[in-house]
Amino acid sequence: MQQSMTGYGRDERTSQNLRIKTEIRALNSKFLDFSPRIPKELADKEAEIRNLITDELKRGKVMLSIELELDDDSNLEVQVDEARFKAYFNRFNSLSEKVNSQSSDLVKLALQAPDVIKQQEIDPESLPWKDIKAGIKGAIDQCLDFRKQEGNTLTSKLSDYISNIRGGLKSVEENDASRTDNIRTRLQKNLDEIKDRVQVDENRFEQELIFYLERLDISEEKVRLKQHLDYFDEVLQKEDFAGKKLGFISQEIGREINTIGSKANHAEIQRTVVMMKDELEKIKEQNLNIV
Template identity: 80%
Template sequence: MQQSMTGYGRDERTSQNLLIKTEIKALNSKFLDFSPRMPKELSAWEGEIRNMITDQLKRGKVMLNIELEVADNSNLDVLVDEARFKAYYNKFSALTEAVNSHSGDLVKLAMQAPDVIKQQEIDPESLPWGDIKASLQEAIHHCIEFRKNEGEALAQKLGEYIANIRNGLKTVEENDESRSENIRSRIQKNLDEIRDRVQVDENRFEQELIFYMERLDISEEKVRLKQHLDYFDEVIGSEECAGKKLGFISQEIGREINTIGSKASHAEIQRTVVMMKDELEKVKEQNLNIL
């Protein structure tokens, strides 16, 4: 089953009076672009976290956010930097006197100043890493399930576009036989018109005609295009994480369509080629979303 590179996963749980919130967002990217945002207390496990993301999400722009909060604040100590508070208060008092202003609520201003009130730090040694890891794994699981659901819809769309190209190939095949006959008839008619005035070497003419028809022949292109379409359907139905491979196959499909368009001097075939190119552009666009 194919997966989209777009995904979302979230987990929230409590362990040892600690609320663990884990959130993963994934977007399109040619390679793995991992952007973690987590407390400094988890620095020791950053390598393991990165490995979990790399091994399971593989590719895309992955944004990870882990938050750790004290679940019960009833016994939470309030930490105040008294020296910093006094420094702010004294500075504010001096400034008010310098401008002959009323003192105002300097206590409130000093308490709201940066780094006066500190959050209670979490002891890294006491962190429940097993539960944090489980929360991360659950968020990854939800992200993968999201990707699979998106991938299923993408695969269905891609199948429709490839089917349209396949129908276009049938139209090309239907018109190709009459195209070849028309070319032969036109050349023969032109030859008959000048035969009385110009001496023609029949053997040389036949050789040149064969050479000319070979240059316009699209039999091999039709066969290769069908093979590429079959291979595309095979890969999207049987392989996982095949975004890059589908991109390469799409390039080959485009090469055959372009060659058919350049060789086939036929109005209906040319219109069909334009339609197939349009469908192929849709395929390439959606391929960018496949993992």
């Protein structure tokens, strides 16, 4: 099953006196580009967190955010540095008097000043790592579900595009059946028109005609294109995390289509080739979204 590289997952849980909020966002990228935003208390766990992400999400630009908040019911005392508060208040009040302002917000300003209210720190030794890890896995699972849903949509689109190219190949085969006969007839007609004025070596003409038709022959390209289309379908339906491989197969499909177009010398085949190229561009665009 194919997965999109775009995904989102969120987990929120409570453990001990902590609220643990985990969020994962994933976008397109050629490789795994992991950007964690975690509390300093989890710095020693970053390697383990990275391994969790790498093992499950494989590829894409992955942004992880973990927030640890003390629970409102933790009955923790608010710590205020009264000396700092008084110093800030007196300074603000002095400035206020100098400009003849009677501001009533001086207490609020003093409380919001740096280091007046001391944030309750979380003890790294008491962190419930087992629950934090479970939260990360919960967010990963949600992200994977999102990716799989998007992947199903992408798979359906890619199958349709390949089917359209396959239909184009069938049209090419139908037109190719009469193409060489038409070229031979046209050249013979042109030759007949000048026979009375120019001496023609029939054997040499036949040799040149065969050489010319061989240069226009697209039999091998048709066979290889069909093989590439079959292989694309097989990988799409049976292999996981096949974005890069599908990209390589798309390149091979493009080579055969281009060669058919350059050799065709046939208006209807050329129009079909343009259609197939358009479908292939859609495939390449969607391949960029697949893990």
